[in-house]
Amino acid sequence: MIEQNTTDFGYRQLSPEEKTRQVGRVFSSVARKYDLMNDLMSLGIHRFWKRYTVHMAAPRSNARVLDVAGGTGDMTVLFRDRLGPEGQVILSDINEQMLIVGRDRLLDRGIVRGVDYVLADAEALPFRDNSFDCICIAFGLRNVTDKQRALQSMYDKLRYGSSLLILEFSTVVLPLLGKLYDQYSFRLIPHLGSLVTGDKDSYEYLVESIRRHPDQHTLKLMLEKAGFSRVNVYNLSGGIVAIHRGCKI
Numbered sequence: 118m119i120e121q122n123t124t125d126f127g128y129r130q131l132s133p134e135e136k137t138r139q140v141g142r143v144f145s146s147v148a149r150k151y152d153l154m155n156d157l158m159s160l161g162i163h164r165f166w167k168r169y170t171v172h173m174a175a176p177r178s179n180a181r182v183l184d185v186a187g188g189t190g191d192m193t194v195l196f197r198d199r200l201g202p203e204g205q206v207i208l209s210d211i212n213e214q215m216l217i218v219g220r221d222r223l224l225d226r227g228i229v230r231g232v233d234y235v236l237a238d239a240e241a242l243p244f245r246d247n248s249f250d251c252i253c254i255a256f257g258l259r260n261v262t263d264k265q266r267a268l269q270s271m272y273d274k275l276r277y278g279s280s281l282l283i284l285e286f287s288t289v290v291l292p293l294l295g296k297l298y299d300q301y302s303f304r305l306i307p308h309l310g311s312l313v314t315g316d317k318d319s320y321e322y323l324v325e326s327i328r329r330h331p332d333q334h335t336l337k338l339m340l341e342k343a344g345f346s347r348v349n350v351y352n353l354s355g356g357i358v359a360i361h362r363g364c365k366i
């Protein structure tokens with residue numbers, strides 16, 4: 118029997134191609150309600166996590182920044198606010214529906230200059246090597262089929278002396294919080310998702326994919342394997358999320 122290569126899609130095992138398809142389905146399905154659900158699920162705390170990540174990135178005013186798996190553009194807006202007129206942010210995502218919602222949001226806010234939009238797979242970023250001063254991926258890596266390949270691609274696109282910032286759900290480090298968080302995520306989130314988006318399955322996937330994502334230490338090792346140096350990990354909200362920062366030197 119030929120053994121097929123499989124990968125996680127939440128708690129299920131699928132072929133890599135099928136996982137990519139299913140992740141595409143999830144985000145096309147929730148795109149229009151994605152921002153509302155983020156605020157409801159996190160009680161708005163995701164805004165703080167994102168702000169803090171941009172604060173840690175501390176880009177120069179003329180930096181060229183790449184927002185990978187940027188979806189509806191929260192990180193792009195925050196970076197754009199920090200940069201001067203000569204800075205540039207590229208909002209990229211593999212999913213056209215998410216990118217369209219992101220572009221419309223930015224245009225509605227009057228953000229026109231210094232932002233570009235690129236439909237792109239994090240595993241094979243279509244940019245010149247060594248061409249970005251900062252790359253971020255927020256709540257995106259978990260959904261990527263081949264994470265190591267994506268880390269390598271992001272490494273290649275960074276200029277020497279620049280950093281990658283990963284903001285992602287991680288492993289809770291406070292036992293009591295972990296128990297409460299499990300109850301909240303498994304019991305409440307899929308129902309909330311069903312109520313707001315009519316799509317319970319996508320929010321079951323969200324909760325499961327968080328549990329399957331590499332923990333802080335494993336992700337640090339993956340960054341080092343991709344070539345990153347000085348990799349630091351910062352737990353936020355007791356490890357519900359973590360920021361990994363790695364430098365290309």
Ligand SMILES: C[S@@+](CC[C@H](N)C(=O)[O-])C[C@H]1O[C@@H](n2cnc3c(N)ncnc32)[C@H](O)[C@@H]1O
Nearest residue numbers: 144186187188211212215238239255256257260
């Ligand atoms: C949870 S959303 C995060 C959106 C945004 N960064 C934020 O923080 O709100 C995850 C995003 O990852 C995108 N994504 C999944 N796989 C991807 C891939 N291989 N390459 C690029 N984007 C991908 C999805 O389309 C989706 O927009």
